[in-house]
Amino acid sequence: MININNTSWCACHLPGQCKKPSNCYNFVQPVLTDLNSFQMSVGCTKLEQLTMDQCRPLTSKSLFYVARNCPNLSVISIEYNNYIKDDGVIALVQNCQFLKKIHLNSSGVTFRSVMCFASFCRNIAILDVRNCKGLTDEVMFDLVSCCKNLEIMNLSLCFDVTDESINHIAKYCTKLRSLFLVHCKITDKGKSLN
Numbered sequence: 712m713i714n715i716n717n718t719s720w721c722a723c724h725l726p727g728q729c730k731k732p733s734n735c736y737n738f739v740q741p742v743l744t745d746l747n748s749f750q751m752s753v754g755c756t757k758l759e760q761l762t763m764d765q766c767r768p769l770t771s772k773s774l775f776y777v778a779r780n781c782p783n784l785s786v787i788s789i790e791y792n793n794y795i796k797d798d799g800v801i802a803l804v805q806n807c808q809f810l811k812k813i814h815l816n817s818s819g820v821t822f823r824s825v826m827c828f829a830s831f832c833r834n835i836a837i838l839d840v841r842n843c844k845g846l847t848d849e850v851m852f853d854l855v856s857c858c859k860n861l862e863i864m865n866l867s868l869c870f871d872v873t874d875e876s877i878n879h880i881a882k883y884c885t886k887l888r889s890l891f892l893v894h895c896k897i898t899d900k901g902k903s904l905n
Contacts, residue, residue: 742766748773752780760786764814767792771799778806788814790839800824804831812837816865822850829857836860841891842868848875855883862886867893874901 743766752758758781763769769792777784778799784807789795795818804810804824810832815824822845828835835858840846846869855861861884866872872895880890 743773744768745770745772745776749776752776756780757783759783759809762786762788763792764788764790765792767794770794771796771802774799774803778802782807783809785809786812788812789818790814790816791818793817793819795819797821797823797827801827804828808832809834811835814839815843816841821845822847825850825854829853833857834860836886837863839863839865840869841865845871847871848873848879851876852879855879859883860886863889865891866895867891869895872896874898877901 743763745768748763748769749772753776758777761777761781761784763773766789769789771794774789774795777787779802784803787803787807787810795815797820800815800818800820801824804813804827808831811834813828813832813835814837816839820840820843822843825840825843825846828838838858838861843866846866848871851866851872856879864880864884864887866876872892874897876895877892877897878901880887
């Protein structure tokens with residue numbers, strides 16, 4: 712794993728560092744830009760893990776670059792960035808079909824991205840969509856009925872998730888080990904479901 716906190720180093724040296732397919736890059740806030748993402752994706756086509764948390768200069772353009780150039784990606788984390796929108800996430804999941812861990816906590820994504828996970832990320836094991844706008848029980852049904860390998864899911868601050876979602880999760884997510892539902896509309900009835 713390489714932690715990067717210098718954009719000029721990133722632009723000049725990162726492509727030369729990507730010899731092994733298992734390379735994992737953690738970009739330290741706020742150094743990564745869309746241009747750096749382009750350079751990284753072109754030079755690191757075998758990239759499997761990428762963390763770009765709190766890199767606020769990034770937009771969905773970065774996800775288009777990664778989607779186009781890094782099809783082997785299995786882990787992506789882009790947390791705390793409202794400039795990351797559904798269009799970029801949808802392009803990513805349509806092109807990176809090995810994704811198993813997706814962290815989009817407090818990004819600008821909505822239920823549209825989650826709907827796309829149901830179609831393209833059926834092997835996803837870890838999903839963090841805290842504070843996802845418009846995530847409803849109906850969307851949760853579509854997600855969990857297709858993504859049956861979920862082991863860890865964080866739906867905290869998804870204010871429209873209710874007991875009905877818990878019913879769907881209990882029925883379809885038999886491998887689930889951890890479920891986080893802070894500030895969701897869960898009653899005692901929902902908490903008692905197995």
